[in-house]
Amino acid sequence: MTTPEITSQQKAAQRLSERQGKPANLWLDAWHRLLRNRAAALGFILIALLLVTSLLAPLVAPFHYAAGDSSEAHTVPAWLIDLLPGNVASYAKVSSKFLFGSDYLGRDILSRLIWGTRVSLPVGFIGAFTALLIGLVYGCISGYYGGKLDNLMMRIVDIMYAFPTMLLIILMMAFFKSTFADVRPGTVAATFNAINDVIDSVMGLPGGGMLFIFLGIGITAWMGMARLARGQILSLKEKEFVEAAHMIGAGDGRILLRHILPNIIGPCIVAETLAIPGYINTEVFLSFIGLGVDPPTPSWGSMISDGAATLRAYPHMVLFPALALAITMFAFNFLGDGLRDALDPRMKGTS
Secondary structure (H helix, E strand, O other): OHHHHHHHHHHHHHHHHHHHHOOOOHHHHHHHHHHHOHHHHHHHHHHHHHHHHHHOHHHHOOOOOOOOOHHHOOEEEHHHOOOOOOOHHHOOEEEOOOOOOEOOOOOEHHHHHHHHHHHHHHHHHHHHHHHHHHHHHHHHHHHHHOHHHHHHHHHHHHHHHHOOHHHHHHHHHHHHHHHOOOOOOOOHHHHHHHHHHHHHHHOOOOOOOHHHHHHHHHHHHOHHHHHHHHHHHHHHOOOHHHHHHHHOOOOHHHHHHHHHHHHHHHHHHHHHHHHHHHHHHHHHHHHHOOOOOOOOOOOHHHHHHHHHOOOOOOOHHHHHHHHHHHHHHHHHHHHHHHHHHHHOHHHOOOO
16 A cells, blocks of 8 residues: 555655756746757857957957058958959959958958947847837737727827838938938037937947937837737736736736736747847848948948949958848847747747
């Protein structure tokens, strides 16, 4: 009669040890699943390297991003000369001074790529943060209170969706650049210019005009997040735990912050992580057409635009910024896919 009792005790001890060996926290459990995803781990490592490169750009870059020498224009690195298509060696100036060659003004391409991370990465992160903040607040209010307020707020989102987002951003950037180019002291425009100068100086890119890019992307980036948050709220606000919170007298703010928000924040973070490449791509496109950062501030988009004019003769001017952009896009997509799997309880034990 003692054997089954001993066996059950052993099984209970085994189950206890197994539970103790697993993370008890949901976020810690998700972190462990994320690390087991090799593609997501690779994306995380690449993004970390890009962030470190951005922070240490003055120390890592061989030259200043604006320093150039016309006598060193359009140089091609020796190690690349045999890999480029066509007979580039017959007319190109081969130099070992610049690892990735130089542009049409004799500026080091590698240094400009490194400094360009200070433009693309902040645009991606600030765009995601702005969309997450505005979209969550807007969507939570709309979905939680419902009724006429929900109908009015969603119609505003529909109207904004009806207007082409890229065209709206282009018009806003053109407006910002024309309105704030020459302003009188003490006006609203002068205040915006002062804030812009502070942001540029903090980022180490004086005269870059980063504030206006943040405004252009932030004003239009929150609509998808608002719809996602509203949908999540509608699926949760009638659940039993929300009804129980109402019955014990919890206020709307407490219910939203303590009971609903923790249950919807995971999908929202995943959605914004996957949206970061889109924000970076928007900045690259704006810089490509001349509505992004102001010269000589380096941007991968402006570098591709400069290289496109001489693509057949000097393809390396487009090749390297395009590779940097592609690697960054892949890194964020890998990380976003990994976060989606890690934060989905149904994926537990599959990664």
